Amino acid sequence: MQSFMQTLVFGIFAGAIYGIAAMGLALVFGVLKILNIAHGELVMLGGYVGFWAFSTLGWDPFLSLIIVIPAIFIVGLILDRIVYRHIVRQLGEEKIKNSLLVSFGLGLVLQNLAQALFTGDERSVQVSYAGEGLNIYGVLLPWTRLATLGIVLIVTLALHFFLRKTYPGKAILATAEDYESAELAGINIGRVYMMTFALGAALAAIAGQFVTFTYSLAPSIGMTWTLKAMIVIVLAGTGSILGALPAGLLLGVVEAMAGAYLAQTYKEVAGLVIFLFVLIVRPQGLFVRK
């Protein structure tokens, strides 16, 4: 049995991937007010771009982020133009129902498309330095996992800086707060929605790339990731975009602890239990200001 510290560390590493996947979902939810059920499929597609870059070009999975991110960003732009653009301007109940139905349907389409193009085989990326890493007092810190955590932290900080300090970033926050006021300030909110959706897709793709060498990839993994990301944004508090990182880490650690000290089968259940617990005790979320 592995040590407590080792379990904790692996929980944090897993949680970093949950965090970045959920950050994309939280961004889209917070700004477009749409729960994008197809978010997990964007994780999956990002993973495939990275997988093919590895298997055909031999690119290191961290290097291939430079094509994974723009590729899925563009997919996001296209999906906004042909699908989400039409839902985002609807109001009230109509918007809620249509966004759930359409994004669920789109998820199925993307999953079947991936099945047809890439077959249903499980894929994964095995880097040459896979087993190597630091060993600190018996706690193993693999390079791949350390790099994953590092990139997640950098991306989170970059997103924070972008949203809080740049003009287009502030326009996104303004649109999230009050889209009519944003329009009256001269902001083209259709464009804000498009860029935000593409940014959310790019964040999903980064998570997908980490999935290729941490877990394994198949066309059907999407729904699992949508659900994980949903749990994380409820923990963080809907509306908290950067809160997705600490909430993701928390979910990762809780799952790892439950897997180690209860039973491996309770791993998934543990996540749902804290999800319900937070909804009952602190429905506004754990990482919301005010």
Add this chain to the structure above:
Amino acid sequence: MPDFLNVDAINVAHGDIQALWDVSLEVGQGEIVALIGPNGAGKTTLMRAIAGLHPLKSGTVLLRDKALHALPAHRIVEQGVIMVPEGRRLFGGLTVMDNLELGAYSKRAREVRANTLELVFELFPLLAERRTQRANTMSGGQQQMLAVGRALMGVPKLLMLDEPSLGLGPLVVENIFETVRQMNQQGVTIFLVEQNARQALELAHRAYILEQGRIVGTGLGDELLRDDRVQQAYLGICPAPEE
């Protein structure tokens, strides 16, 4: 004849319910024009329709020769028609400075942002002191100043104010109306929706009366102040008993 903003025979509906019926009005350059009327008459709807937030069923809105009704809201802002919505509607989680900067988002306003900011800080020195404060932590009066300041950052040719006195104390209202007068003297055309009819009519050069979605009267501000019907309906003055 006013030739600045021309609203011609517009019809607007909320779903199946028609809110405005063949409404026409004009605002001349440099004027202060008020729109008064009871709750639910459609005053806010009219202003939102001009600002591009509510689609027209028919009719036209022209700014000089430019057809505003064909443009999305952010392009109308680009034309210099800027609305301060009812209830301020600030970006509450952002700072005073962020709110002001976002007010100058349109390309036309962005180019002169530094200058406009100086003017706004001259008009509202308080905003300069509080630039790093979050908007939703300010008092109602201060928020109204910020809402007007944010609109001014867009360099308006026509500034539309929807119920600027709503929920504010009499001193603050006095202050806001005085600012509106100052801005007008600096060349900004003003279109004002108000429930506070007396103050609106005292301030405005001309006014329109909107009831149940139709324009039912118009005239000079002080004319309407002396009008019996307006006095009864909007100013709370009973006619003198006949001897």
